[in-house]
Amino acid sequence: MAQQSGMTRRTYPEGVPCWVDTWQPDVEAAMHFYGEVFGWDFEDAVPAVGTGSSTGTGTGTGTGRYVIATLDGQEAAAIAGPGPGAAGSDAAAWNTYVSVDEADAAVRRLLTAGATLMSAPADAGLGGVQAALTDPEGVEFRLWQPGERPGAQAVNGPSGWNFSDLHTADPEAAIAFYTKAFGWQFDNLDFGVMIRRPGYGDHLEATVDPNIRVRQSGDLAPRGFEDAVAWLAPVAPGERPQWHVTFSVADRDRTAEDAERLGAVILGHDDTEWTRTALIRDPAGAVFTASQFTPPTS
Secondary structure, X not given: OOOOOOOOOOOOOOOOEEEEEEEOOOHHHHHHHHHHHHOOEEEXXXXXXXXXXXXXXXXXXXXXXXXXXXXXXXXXXXXXXXXXXXXXXXXXXXXEEEEOOOHHHHHHHHHHHOOEEEEEEEEOOOOEEEEEEEOOOOOEEEEEEEOOOOOOOOEOOOOOEEEEEEEEOOHHHHHHHHHHHHOOEEEEEOOEEEEXXXXXXXXXXXXXXXXXXXXXXXXXXXXXXXXXXXXXXXXXXXXXXEEEEEEEOXXXXXXXXXXXXXXXXXXXXXXXOOEEEEEEEOOXXXXXEEEEEOOOOO
16 A cells, blocks of 8 residues: 555564564455444455465465455555455464564574474565564464555544553563563553553654654653563463554544444443553454543543
């Protein structure tokens, strides 16, 4: 999808999560669901690419379908699935990609740090190079070496990707691995553990968000929030460790009602000082969070 004229392209330095997609056994059904819930439009990637994994979350062969979701002309996420006429039986899930400068070198570094390779670096057309790994706890994550597609452009606003959170059963081990893997820093705040990639705020300030530090000054955000790239949280009872995807929404309740009407299951709601969220399992089984930003009024 071509960027709208006059808009600065959002780019992602190495070590910053940059893209999300969902593997779905029925791409058309998923397009209908997410199109209705988030107002996304869709176009097939050319050439078609797989999302690469030996765990059943992608084809990795270039024969599967890959559909880019857009919001107001900007790339928001993607839906991956079997090619036309193929039977789809894999479990649906959302996947998070981390930007790297050179995928082969990043894989070698990550294997040394304790990761396991699931899918070797492979070209995704002209868009970039992708790979899939798991961390020592078995949590899958993806790498993205950008080509023509640097990563998500529709972010943080309603119906855009907000954050991906690492849900782990062993926080200390996760912190040790990801610190070594990507140079991340972990700040234990009163309400959660913020993951920072030092220098990311400088990059945002120099590119798409020159007022980021002014906007987040005072008590509006925790110290270092300009470098925030993710959050770390313990797994919930019965939950498997995973990278969990959150989308911003204008109205949590309306989004949950729409999703349920379209066949999703609402797994829970949560209200905090800053957000109102709904945990949603889509009709194929992929779980995500819809989050409405509700900052204090005084």
